[in-house]
Amino acid sequence: MSKALMSDHILQLEKELMTYTYDALNEHLAEDFIEFGSSGTIYTKQDQLVAWRKNDSTTSHSVSNFAINPLSAEIILATYETIRNDRRISLRSSIWKLNGTRWQMIFHQGTIKAV
Template sequence: MVNQKELKEHIYSLEKALLNSEVRKSPDRLNELIADDFVEYSSTGEIYDKENILNRLPNEEDPGITMSNFKLKYLSATTVLTTFKVFIESKQKYSLRSSVWMLNNNKWQMTFHQGTVTDLGY
């Protein structure tokens, strides 16, 4: 049986990693964290797949992202939903985020992500 507290901490660390500039600039690390069938509905309204992420993120400047209000919900023994808020320093904007993580070959990978811009700074 999975220790729920440990799993929450582990998934939190993976979400934090994806906000980290070093990880975002590493195609190899991004490839490990993102599932092959990944889909993102971005806060700009665009839809991205894994190939786009691997090509785009390593070339971006660090946007300075901080995360708060992290929550995790179990969807199944091998699938979890995360929800949280981020502040993007470079844009001076908040967004609400959600991700679906699945256990693939004994490693957790993000399979879905969505960002929604909000004015709420709570």
């Protein structure tokens, strides 16, 4: 797969995770997923699934400056910025791993951008 097609695919997966559906989280987050949240809290896949059940948020994000950097044939680093509907801007990075035939996120970090 070309880098452009891979970039489109990983961006689509990132956007699916931003929909905050249980199925998307369960499918796209690897079992050993870890996130360093902008609050400084560390989250696991299980933490995210539990939080989903309590979430009544209507937060939406727009994505800009999306780029991927293949680290190997099976590992991709994605970097981008998001702007939430409350205008908060975050710098984000994710590591995706090819598990069998599907890409799953193994790491994510969001950092609030100083304005």
